[in-house]
Amino acid sequence: MRVVINALIGAVALIALAACGGDLNPAWDQPREMEGPIILEEAVVYLDHNFEELFVLRSHVEDGEPRLEVERQATGERPDYMVASAAGDAIYLINRGDETLSIFSIDDEVVEREDVALTSPYDRITVDPEGEFILLSNSGRSEDAVLQNLNEVGIVDLRDGVPESVRVLTLPVRAQNLELMPSFEFDGEPQRIAVALAPSEVAFVDLVAERDIDRVRSVPLTISQADTVRNPTQVVFDAPGPESSSASLFLLDDRSNDVTQIEMSPALGDNPTRKLNVSVNQLAAGQNPHRIAILDLDSGKRLLALDGSSPEFTLVDVASAESATFSLPMSHVATDMEIYSARDPFTEELEKRVIAYSRFSTLIAVIRPESISVGSETPTLGKTVEDIRLDAVPTELILDERGDAERAVMLHPGGQDGFTILNLQTNRPISLTGFNPSQIILDGRTAYGIFGNTAHMVRFDLESGDYWTYPLPLAGRSIFLSPDKESVLIRHDGDAGRFTVLARGSYAPEDALFYEHLFLDGILARPAFEE
Amino acid sequence: MKTTKRIIIGLLAALTVLSASLATATAANELYGESRLSTVSSSNEGFVNAAGDTSTGGVGIALGYELGMVDQIALRPLLMYDVQGFDGWRFDGDLRTRWGRQQLMVGADVGYDIFTWLRPMARLAMGDSHQSLTFTAGGQDYRDTAHGMSGLVAGGLEASIGRSPMGTDPISRLSLGANMLFGYTFQTEAHFDEMTSVDAPEEPTDEDPWRRATYDADTIQASGFAFSFGVSLRYRF
Numbered sequence A: 001m002r003v004v005i006n007a008l009i010g011a012v013a014l015i016a017l018a019a020c021g022g023d024l025n026p027a028w029d030q031p032r033e034m035e036g037p038i039i040l041e042e043a044v045v046y047l048d049h050n051f052e053e054l055f056v057l058r059s060h061v062e063d064g065e066p067r068l069e070v071e072r073q074a075t076g077e078r079p080d081y082m083v084a085s086a087a088g089d090a091i092y093l094i095n096r097g098d099e100t101l102s103i104f105s106i107d108d109e110v111v112e113r114e115d116v117a118l119t120s121p122y123d124r125i126t127v128d129p130e131g132e133f134i135l136l137s138n139s140g141r142s143e144d145a146v147l148q149n150l151n152e153v154g155i156v157d158l159r160d161g162v163p164e165s166v167r168v169l170t171l172p173v174r175a176q177n178l179e180l181m182p183s184f185e186f187d188g189e190p191q192r193i194a195v196a197l198a199p200s201e202v203a204f205v206d207l208v209a210e211r212d213i214d215r216v217r218s219v220p221l222t223i224s225q226a227d228t229v230r231n232p233t234q235v236v237f238d239a240p241g242p243e244s245s246s247a248s249l250f251l252l253d254d255r256s257n258d259v260t261q262i263e264m265s266p267a268l269g270d271n272p273t274r275k276l277n278v279s280v281n282q283l284a285a286g287q288n289p290h291r292i293a294i295l296d297l298d299s300g301k302r303l304l305a306l307d308g309s310s311p312e313f314t315l316v317d318v319a320s321a322e323s324a325t326f327s328l329p330m331s332h333v334a335t336d337m338e339i340y341s342a343r344d345p346f347t348e349e350l351e352k353r354v355i356a357y358s359r360f361s362t363l364i365a366v367i368r369p370e371s372i373s374v375g376s377e378t379p380t381l382g383k384t385v386e387d388i389r390l391d392a393v394p395t396e397l398i399l400d401e402r403g404d405a406e407r408a409v410m411l412h413p414g415g416q417d418g419f420t421i422l423n424l425q426t427n428r429p430i431s432l433t434g435f436n437p438s439q440i441i442l443d444g445r446t447a448y449g450i451f452g453n454t455a456h457m458v459r460f461d462l463e464s465g466d467y468w469t470y471p472l473p474l475a476g477r478s479i480f481l482s483p484d485k486e487s488v489l490i491r492h493d494g495d496a497g498r499f500t501v502l503a504r505g506s507y508a509p510e511d512a513l514f515y516e517h518l519f520l521d522g523i524l525a526r527p528a529f530e531e
Numbered sequence B: 001m002k003t004t005k006r007i008i009i010g011l012l013a014a015l016t017v018l019s020a021s022l023a024t025a026t027a028a029n030e031l032y033g034e035s036r037l038s039t040v041s042s043s044n045e046g047f048v049n050a051a052g053d054t055s056t057g058g059v060g061i062a063l064g065y066e067l068g069m070v071d072q073i074a075l076r077p078l079l080m081y082d083v084q085g086f087d088g089w090r091f092d093g094d095l096r097t098r099w100g101r102q103q104l105m106v107g108a109d110v111g112y113d114i115f116t117w118l119r120p121m122a123r124l125a126m127g128d129s130h131q132s133l134t135f136t137a138g139g140q141d142y143r144d145t146a147h148g149m150s151g152l153v154a155g156g157l158e159a160s161i162g163r164s165p166m167g168t169d170p171i172s173r174l175s176l177g178a179n180m181l182f183g184y185t186f187q188t189e190a191h192f193d194e195m196t197s198v199d200a201p202e203e204p205t206d207e208d209p210w211r212r213a214t215y216d217a218d219t220i221q222a223s224g225f226a227f228s229f230g231v232s233l234r235y236r237f
Helices: A002-020 B002-022 B045-051
Strands: A034-039 A044-048 A053-062 A065-074 A079-084 A090-095 A100-106 A111-117 A124-127 A133-137 A152-157 A167-170 A177-180 A184-186 A189-191 A193-198 A201-206 A216-220 A232-238 A247-253 A258-266 A276-284 A289-297 A300-307 A312-317 A323-327 A336-343 A350-357 A363-367 A385-389 A396-399 A407-411 A419-423 A428-432 A437-443 A446-451 A456-461 A467-471 A476-481 A487-492 A498-503 A513-515 B030-041 B055-066 B068-070 B073-090 B095-112 B118-137 B140-161 B174-187 B224-236
Touching: A034 A053, A034 A079, A034 A476, A044 A079, A053 A487, A053 A498, A065 A111, A065 A487, A065 A498, A065 A513, A079 A124, A090 A124, A100 A133, A124 A177, A133 A177, A177 A232, A193 A232, A193 A247, A201 A276, A216 A276, A232 A289, A247 A289, A258 A289, A289 A336, A289 A350, A336 A396, A385 A428, A396 A437, A407 A437, A437 A476, A446 A476, B030 B073, B030 B174, B045 B073, B045 B095, B055 B095, B055 B224, B073 B118, B095 B140, B118 B174, B140 B224
Parallel strands: none
Antiparallel strands: A034 A044, A044 A053, A053 A065, A079 A090, A090 A100, A100 A111, A124 A133, A133 A152, A152 A167, A177 A193, A184 A189, A193 A201, A201 A216, A232 A247, A247 A258, A258 A276, A289 A300, A300 A312, A312 A323, A336 A350, A350 A363, A363 A385, A396 A407, A407 A419, A419 A428, A437 A446, A446 A456, A456 A467, A476 A487, A487 A498, A498 A513, B030 B055, B030 B224, B055 B073, B068 B073, B073 B095, B095 B118, B118 B140, B140 B174, B174 B224
């Protein structure tokens, strides 16, 4: 019987194929590859590699009911590499097939796509924090490009809208990393500088230069190429204020025990040979600086360096290059730091503070750099540097970067150590033991968290430490708050697209909506035949 | 979808006229039973996407009553029941797709007897159809069903064995036959716009309090070329 059916099917299939005349779309036979999520201000975005589409998810509440809307937008051919804009209002996507950069503008209602023609198979995108430029470059690790010029940078200038094509520049160095300095002004003229970090060399790309000679400027980090190669590991920028006449960047590398300061200032004279003057200084910043930050204090600019050999930090007065090193009340070298502003509980004044921590020390340190005068005596412990003892070693500090941070949450690694709420005004911890949250998002004085190994969500008050837990259908992997803050979206594992949407204030299971096959929405409408 | 409905209604009208014109023709009455294997082949995107192929197979039965002949032209009204379906795997096994269609149709064969054993014939039929689509992904089944109308226009050959002058013994009244038909199956579009969890309770319970969202899987229109091979048994009285 089966032989007869197969013969019949074969005969009719031949006729049908002749009638429709196309090969079946191979996208249906490959594993479903959904890349994401990328979090934007108004939406959560996935890239469907099989059908070359962007999935834009927006959660909201309609008549008290939580809902998840899906909007799909075609990409170019063979979409490959995707990042979000710094403002979180756009997606930049390189399409390898038709060699374009797609810019998707995504707001709360509309997704619009504009394409920029490329000339090279770029596979790296550098995002401008101010959204004026996009820099494209080659990693040298592309598997399918025949040739890649590793010194090439593609510049997409968005200041007058999306251009039709990319501007190409070949640098004198192979950039390991590209960074954009914040915008600043010299004599009222806006300046935009990109920095290419290369072995033993830094190249400045003047994105707004009018003369070719001013476009690229290379600064060596060693006297000779024969010297030991110095690979830049961290760069921080000091954009000048309105009155200042120079901009600086501070560079750490993997060989030197000094911080390299590269200063730019406008060239003087009516017709200078170069637009900018560049000078290089070496700043002593402790024995072995391995993390640096720039602090703009009332008393002037300070460079703060965490030491990589001992639990110490060094403050450097950028203007005078004077420095002073202080101990951190920690049992291990500080590996990470966060800068925030907090109000002094006694004087009510807002001041800059730095929290330094290590993944190997339950003691963390809060530094009050405003109270430290560089070059004078060691600060009194407990005033300029305070310690906080946690119940477990920290992994990640989460604080609200948009406002003056008064509370932060410290996550701990694996197991059942729970998490810690830090009062950044009084430097007091509140420990909540239990399962470890895998992600926490802050919303004013309320925070939401999910756990990697239990199907629950936690909501807690950052002021009091009061908390409430709610069951979820599955353990969460990511949690997002909708822009109107009326709904919470939780992503679960699952190739078919598993999500739970909850309306704010209604967290009971019967009020939630659980999506198990979100990525199969409208699936049969995809192309069946090769085009 | 409107075009398909128009075609099916046209078929129905043609059947009615044909039946009426031959209704008065009477000769030896004959009961007819048939079972067959059938295939349908479609280039509809929804069908191909779900099946992973352009065609699928099924089985069917038909019961008929031959009204008689006028100048070797015979009319045989039929009641037909067909089941077709597929069980496909998409995305390298990430998604299982199961589709089924049941058709209950009334129709008629119109044939012209050559010799005593060979009959070129045409078959027209139309009726009701019921389709179901099940997606299984991540261990979860979601299903939706759709009602619609089906039709068939086909032509082919029927051959009979043991067809001798009717005697009094029952054996001489029986004859075996085989037929092959090629034609086109019409089907209204099925929109699977409420794919619903199969395993979850209809109302939330203490054990499973979660409300699952339904989704729209889009459409399948399983119209296309049809081919069938049937064996039949006829009894004259």
